[in-house]
Amino acid sequence: MTERRVEFFRHNLTEEDIALATDVMRSVFLTTGPKVAEFERKLSNYLSNGHVVGLTSCTAALHLALLRHGIGPGDEVITTPMTFCATATAILQAGATPIFVDVCPHSALIKPEDAEKAITAKTKAIIPVHLYGRMADMRGFAELAKPYNLVVIEDAAHCLEGQRDGVRPGQLGHAACFSFYATKNITCGEGGALVCKTDGDAAWYRSARHHGISKNAASRYTGSYQHWDMDMMGWKYNMDDIQAALLIHQIDQIYGYRRRRQHLEQLYREMLADIKGLEFIEPPAEGEESGHHLFTVLLPRECSRDAVLNSLQERGIGCAVNYRAVHTLTYFxxxxxYRPEDFPIAYDIGCRTVTLPLYPKLGEDEVRRVCAALRAVV
Structure with missing residues (x-):
């Protein structure tokens, strides 16, 4: 009998999640309303921090955070080339210029001391990326930002659950941005959120996500009709109640999901440790908590990554690349x-990395199949 394919990812949506979304679809109200508000409160409680604003994507969150803090044409924003391209394109959408800084070869994270070397008179912000589930050094970035009066916006798309040096996403930065894309640790297919600190910031984000108008649909049509006004430029970035309904109960499962992924990652590391030339991104340090969002290996340099990817897929193993370095993409x-050698560490990681399946529904026997397949093709 043919073995079942090991999918690259399987979501964790339960019948309870689907039932809540179905209830919304049977109700009168579908767009931004009571379920979004419930989701925002619940996620804020989980993060123990600030105000949460539900959005359509992490990209939208990054874009709005830059605009809220006055980042625009003529400004430079320091970030990493070892990330999804949206980190950089959000900077471009704000009218600013991304300035890349190479990453640590062991963690693939940008470091404060390297970012400082790229600061110029035009630098207005830094976007550290919490990659693969591990947080960047937010205490370091917060200290770096003070003398230069820089805005720090966290790309936490991979790191809802992370903790480092006693700090969680959003606690030291001006804003932290999250993703609920189809392959994220909690998901509604598409979706995102932003966490910020003040009532004023939250009010601005809630207006900006909905064209800059003064009242959303729920407030306009619940009870007596209320006229609305547009008092600022805004965008169409508002999360809807269907998306929020899919997320609400998943928040309760975050801890258990994270522990399961942590166990599976450790199993991968043990089973692949003896493959000559295969390298890993370093694991979390003692006292640090990773979201364990992705498990990526670095192939031996003599390997053809495309051949490995194709061979794994032929063996029924789902896999991906996270990521080719942004500065090597055609647009940039x-x-x-940019030349590949401009940021050689990110380039090397981007050429060698292969992401293996990692999700709570993945079985230990499936991990063994993945490891056996990788051993055979490498």
Whole structure:
């Protein structure tokens, strides 16, 4: 009998999640309303921090955070090339210029001391990326930002659950941005959120996510009709109640899901440790908590990654690449003249990395199949 394919990812939506979303679809109200508000309160309680604003994506969150803090044309924003391209394109959407800084070869994270070398008179913000589930050094970035009066916006798309040096996402930065994309640790297919600190910031984000108008649909049509006004430029970035309904109960499962992924990652590391030339991104330090969002290996340099990817897929193993370094993508090469060697560590990681399946529904026997397949093709 043919073995079942090991999918790259399987979501954790339960009948309870689906039932709550179905209840919304049977109700009168579908767009931003009571379920979004419930989700925002619940996620804020989980993060023990600030105000949560539900949005359509992490990209939207990054874009709005930059705009809220006055980042625009003529400004530079320091970030990492070892990330999804949206980190950089959000900077471009704000009218600013991304300035890349190479990453640590062991963690693939940007470090404060390297970011400081890239600061110029035009630098207005830094976007550290919490990659693969591990947090960047937020205490270091917060200290770095003070003398230069820089805004720090966290790309926490991979790191809802993370903790480092006693700090969680959003506690030291001006804003932290999250993703609930289809392959994220909690998901509604598409979706995102932003956490901020003040009532004023939250009110601005809630207006900006909905065209800049003064009242959303729920407040306009619940009870007596209320006229609305548009008093600022805004965008169409508002999360809807169907998305929120899918997320509400998943928040209760975050801890258990994280522990399961942590166990599976450790199993991978043990079973793959003896493959010559295969390297790992370093695990979390003692006292640090990773979200264990992705498990990526670095292939031996003599391997053809495309051949490995194709061979794994032929053996029924789902896999991906997270990520090719942003500065090597065609748009950034042609627009800014970047060469691969400009950021050699990110380039090396981007050429060698292969992401293996990692999710709570993944069985230990499936991990063994993945490891056996990788051993065979490497």
């Amino acid at each position: 090469r042609e627009s800014y003249g």
